[in-house]
Amino acid sequence: MSPIFLIQAINVLYGVTTLAVLVLGLAVIFGLLGVLNIAHGEFVMVGAYCAWAVTADGLPFLLAVPLALVVCGLLGLVVERVLIRPLYHRPFDTLVATWGLSLLLRKTAEAIFGLGFRSVRLPLAGTWHFLGVDYPSYRLVLIAVSILVLAALFLWYGSSRTGMRIRAMVGNADLAQAQGIAVKRLAAGTFIAGTILAGLGGVMVAPLVPVQPFMGLDYVLRAFFVLVVGGLGSVLGVLAGAGAIGGLDSVVSALIDGTYGYFTVLVVAILFLWLRPRGIFAHN
Amino acid sequence: MTEGKLAITRRTLLGTAMGGAALSLAPGLIGRAAAAAGEFKIGLFIPLSGPASLFGPTGRACATLAADEANKKGGILGRQIKLFIADAGGPPADTAKSAVRLMLQDGIDLAIGSHDSATMEALVSTFKGKIPYVYTPVYQGGECDFNVYCLGETPAQQVEPSVTWLARNKHAKTFYLIGDDYVSPRKTNEAAKKYIAAVGGKVVGEEYVPFGAPNKFEQSVTRIKGVNPDVVLITLVGADNVNFNRTFAGFGLDKSIARLSMLLEENTLKGIGAESSNNLYSCMAYFAAIDNPANNAFKAAYTAMFGANAPQLGTIGVDSYAGVNFAKALVEKAHGTNARKCMAASEGVRFEAAAGPVTMHGRQVDKNMYLANCNGGQFNIVATFKNMKSGTTCKV
Numbered sequence A: 001m002s003p004i005f006l007i008q009a010i011n012v013l014y015g016v017t018t019l020a021v022l023v024l025g026l027a028v029i030f031g032l033l034g035v036l037n038i039a040h041g042e043f044v045m046v047g048a049y050c051a052w053a054v055t056a057d058g059l060p061f062l063l064a065v066p067l068a069l070v071v072c073g074l075l076g077l078v079v080e081r082v083l084i085r086p087l088y089h090r091p092f093d094t095l096v097a098t099w100g101l102s103l104l105l106r107k108t109a110e111a112i113f114g115l116g117f118r119s120v121r122l123p124l125a126g127t128w129h130f131l132g133v134d135y136p137s138y139r140l141v142l143i144a145v146s147i148l149v150l151a152a153l154f155l156w157y158g159s160s161r162t163g164m165r166i167r168a169m170v171g172n173a174d175l176a177q178a179q180g181i182a183v184k185r186l187a188a189g190t191f192i193a194g195t196i197l198a199g200l201g202g203v204m205v206a207p208l209v210p211v212q213p214f215m216g217l218d219y220v221l222r223a224f225f226v227l228v229v230g231g232l233g234s235v236l237g238v239l240a241g242a243g244a245i246g247g248l249d250s251v252v253s254a255l256i257d258g259t260y261g262y263f264t265v266l267v268v269a270i271l272f273l274w275l276r277p278r279g280i281f282a283h284n
Numbered sequence B: 001m002t003e004g005k006l007a008i009t010r011r012t013l014l015g016t017a018m019g020g021a022a023l024s025l026a027p028g029l030i031g032r033a034a035a036a037a038g039e040f041k042i043g044l045f046i047p048l049s050g051p052a053s054l055f056g057p058t059g060r061a062c063a064t065l066a067a068d069e070a071n072k073k074g075g076i077l078g079r080q081i082k083l084f085i086a087d088a089g090g091p092p093a094d095t096a097k098s099a100v101r102l103m104l105q106d107g108i109d110l111a112i113g114s115h116d117s118a119t120m121e122a123l124v125s126t127f128k129g130k131i132p133y134v135y136t137p138v139y140q141g142g143e144c145d146f147n148v149y150c151l152g153e154t155p156a157q158q159v160e161p162s163v164t165w166l167a168r169n170k171h172a173k174t175f176y177l178i179g180d181d182y183v184s185p186r187k188t189n190e191a192a193k194k195y196i197a198a199v200g201g202k203v204v205g206e207e208y209v210p211f212g213a214p215n216k217f218e219q220s221v222t223r224i225k226g227v228n229p230d231v232v233l234i235t236l237v238g239a240d241n242v243n244f245n246r247t248f249a250g251f252g253l254d255k256s257i258a259r260l261s262m263l264l265e266e267n268t269l270k271g272i273g274a275e276s277s278n279n280l281y282s283c284m285a286y287f288a289a290i291d292n293p294a295n296n297a298f299k300a301a302y303t304a305m306f307g308a309n310a311p312q313l314g315t316i317g318v319d320s321y322a323g324v325n326f327a328k329a330l331v332e333k334a335h336g337t338n339a340r341k342c343m344a345a346s347e348g349v350r351f352e353a354a355a356g357p358v359t360m361h362g363r364q365v366d367k368n369m370y371l372a373n374c375n376g377g378q379f380n381i382v383a384t385f386k387n388m389k390s391g392t393t394c395k396v
Helices: A003-035 A040-056 A063-085 A089-112 A137-159 A161-170 A173-178 A183-205 A218-230 A235-255 A258-275 B002-038 B053-074 B092-106 B117-127 B155-169 B183-198 B216-228 B240-248 B266-270 B294-306 B315-334 B337-347
Strands: A127-130 A132-137 B039-046 B080-087 B110-113 B133-135 B148-150 B172-179 B204-207 B232-233 B258-259 B279-283 B352-353 B356-361 B364-373 B378-386
Touching: A003 A132, A003 A137, A003 A183, A003 A218, A003 A235, A003 B216, A040 A063, A040 A089, A040 A183, A040 A218, A040 B053, A063 A089, A063 A183, A127 A137, A127 A161, A132 A173, A137 A161, A137 A183, A137 A235, A137 B216, A161 A173, A161 A183, A161 B002, A173 A183, A218 A235, A218 A258, A235 A258, A235 B216, A258 B204, A258 B216, A258 B315, B039 B053, B039 B092, B039 B364, B053 B080, B053 B279, B053 B294, B080 B092, B080 B172, B080 B240, B080 B315, B110 B117, B110 B315, B117 B133, B117 B183, B155 B183, B155 B232, B155 B258, B155 B279, B155 B378, B172 B183, B172 B216, B183 B232, B183 B258, B204 B216, B216 B240, B232 B240, B240 B258, B240 B266, B315 B337, B315 B352
Parallel strands: B039 B080, B039 B110, B110 B133, B133 B148, B172 B204, B172 B232, B232 B258, B258 B279
Antiparallel strands: A127 A132, B279 B364, B352 B356, B356 B364, B364 B378
């Protein structure tokens, strides 16, 4: 196997796993709560600025994780309370409300940090010799962390008590409440978990991309594509969607070029919306 | 036909706007008319919204500085310069609307623009040569419309000398071209292929990524690793430029392959960061780091006026300084803003850009170009190319 082919294969794996993690936050909020969170990308952006703030102060990169947890968690708490709670079960209204929120977050970031690009120093520079090829070490770590996060979430959602309660709430909120599940609190917790996951995704990609107020736009569209293709309400759906969208994009970009990669993604998303709007793993 | 319809609409609009303006201004008309004769009104089109608005504050500050300096010396033909700033960061059609308003309502005498080339085309067809239009930023060359004057760097000035320098000093023979998929990168690469062939080099790959899409560059960088060229010529802009260069260095290719980026200024380099900018080159007419008497004086005046926290200086932004100075030189040489006279006067007109005086020929500007390597995230100037020709000659 030629080394270039192998690197492209790792690129595909990298593309799929990181995309899956970047979608998780939206999968939780849109997939479980039915809230069309257009501001998903802005929570990713906030996470990325957390990484920048920590490293710019000369602190270790990993401190960005608790910082993003706190910042995105608090943001999620406030947003859920003020904006989302009155709008549950009104998907279109949540779309408009979170669109406004995305503008507000973007402009706030612009007001605080300015429009200029920020760069976050790679916490792990250089490449590792791996299966006979050199691959950037930080990206390899990201692949591993992404797989761990996905696996943990898969297990937790399927087997924990809270996971079961959430599934009950998603299945039938009224019935769940009648069973003594505090649905409001559970929904709030689920929303906050979604914003935190988005923020942590932002921390992860921050050392690889330009950090700037508009960066969220890069993530939100692709995240919705993944959910359209994969279907809502399950970790498997996220994986399938990320595999289809991220995989196709990476493979076609490697074989032809980025324009065709993006083109394929758009075509696949449209075909799914048209022919199979509930996705591969539809949640009923 | 469409053209005719458009013209009628615009005339109708003109009538309505003038009527409205006359009515609403009637009480203060006399005072206003007197003031209007005294001021030289310049429309300044810079991005104030959207991602490019990063450059807006620098452009505004530099134009203000130039206008202030000119006004202290009597303005333009004895008239004080007044700047009318309009947003050019939105869709070109919106900018064109602002241009119509500035022409009809405010009666600007001349327009200066620092924005993308799509907006430039919209403004050219809005002004239709009625007022001099000075297009200041780096661009792909070849713009020759009536009463339009281009000050920015062209491929002939950026690519030719730097490719030649890399061939001579770094023994570069093979080149890989990567850019965003729109007019400017494709035109630049078209020109670049000629210059590469001229030094006996070879293009070993060429690819474009969709402009404005959320691009990733792992695949492109791996492809480049497979081809292993001596130089990658980059015509990606903004976030794509940052993203590509960070990925490129992340894969460790910066050690063996040189990169030459066509739109790399101070803000973009900040995004790329020190660790990803080794063996990366940029060729521009202006860097804040240029150490010559003209630039040092310019920077001192800039800091004196706007303080230590003034917007970052870079080639996009300081072009507005040259724009105002050019406007003064041109209009004074032509004794007014008559289009024919301005066109004729533009030939050989000399004016101050931030890094020193430059001369216009064929409505483009010959200028000194600076090649910088970006080691450590700083522009270190390694070569100066004196008095480079623009490669475009327009009728005057």
